[in-house]
Amino acid sequence: MSHRNARLTVHGRRILVERVLSGRPVAHVAAEMGISRPTAHKWIRRWRAEGEAGLHDRSSKPRTTPHRTPPALEARVCRLRTDRKLGPARIGPVLGLPASTVHRILARHGLNRLAWLDRPTGAIVRRYERARPGELVHVDIKKLGNIPDGGGHKVMDRRRAMDNKLATTDRRRSCRPVIGYSFIHSAVDDHSRLAYSEVLTDERKETAAGFWQRANAFFSAHGITVERVLTDNGSCYKSRLFTQTLATAGITHKKIRPYRPQTNGKVERFNRTLLEEWAYQRPYQTNDERTQALTDFLHTYNHHRCHTALGGHPPISRVNNAAGQYT
Structure with missing residues (x-):
């Protein structure tokens, strides 16, 4: 240009x-x-x-760079970055290089930000995005502790929280009250980030299959035809019932590699947003109060909340098909 x-x-x-x-x-x-x-x-x-x-314009890059750092030395810089997660100020003295030179080397190899690396392996994170809504939908479950009537230990001291638990439930385990858990089932469209969630009582195969049928209806109501669903290897998703539920609707079921949740990262990141902006956003007095607040959160998330991956626009901005670009 x-x-x-x-x-x-x-x-x-x-x-x-x-x-x-x-x-x-x-x-x-x-x-x-x-x-x-x-x-x-x-x-x-x-x-x-x-x-x-x-x-047409040509690149102004020189054909040769005689004073560039030798490839073997650059490789050592990259190894220290990926193996030990060191920054330029610490790599420089080890190898006898200025910190500015180390930074240029890391930037050249895409290693200048630790956020771009997979912490356990040091590999560069490969980010992707599907070309159209419905091409891939991420599905996952988030386990969340129930709130006793009157509030839990997040908003009051543990003695009062224990009294609320005793007053809320008759279930006991080792003489301690058992409040139980809620299971937030979520589905996020890969291209638009449009999200659908429900608070359910378990993560059994029948519950997961029923959730997907309602989630699929939600996406269909927004003009999205789901082609593939990506899940982890949870027992409910490995069941024949869940796979048959998808197959009946003409949907392909994909599962991530075991112990590799980054592949399902869009819904994993949505789970974090759920915790920060809904579950722990304010103190709730009862579990039902928190459950009812989910509807307002989802509407805000889909229609009003700015999404950094979408250039500051809400997910609904990628769903509207006014131009007919999605077939």
Whole structure:
């Protein structure tokens, strides 16, 4: 792309060539177009040698860089970064390099930000996004402790929280009250990040299959035809019932590699947002109060909340098919 002060674009260079080919002097054409004669001769020379391709911009990168850090030394910098997660200020003294040089090496290899690395393995995280809504939907379950009537230990001292537990339930385990857990089943569209969640009582195969049927209806109501569903290897998702439920709707079931939750990262990140902006966003007096607040959160998330991966727009902005770009 031409720089902002360039006199000629590719279109302008074509005009230059046409005027010169019509028989006019190069010096006159150059003066008309506000460029020097050497520049005009350069584009004419490139056009005669390469044709149309010669009128396009070329990279200003030098063919050789004699003073560049040797590849073997760059490899050592990268190994220290991926193996020990050291920064430029610590790698530099180890290898006898300035910190600024180490930073340039890390940036060149895409290692300058630790957030771009998988912490356990040090491998560069490969981010992806499907091309259209419904091409892939991530599904997962988040286990969340129930709230006793009156509130739990998150909002009051543990003695009062224990009294609330005793008053809320008759279930006991080793003489201690058992409040139990809620299971938040969530589905997130890979392209648009449109999300659907329900608070359910368990994670059995019948519950997971029923949730997906309602989630699929939700996506269909927004004009999204689901093609693939990605899940982890939980027992409910490995069941024949769940797979048959997807197959009946013409949906392909994909499972992540064991012990690799990053593959299902979009719904995992949504689970974190659920905790921060819904489950723990404010103190709740009862479990039902928290459950009822989920509906408002989902509406805000899908229609109003800015999403950094979508350029600051809410997920619904990628769902509307006014232009008919999705088929």
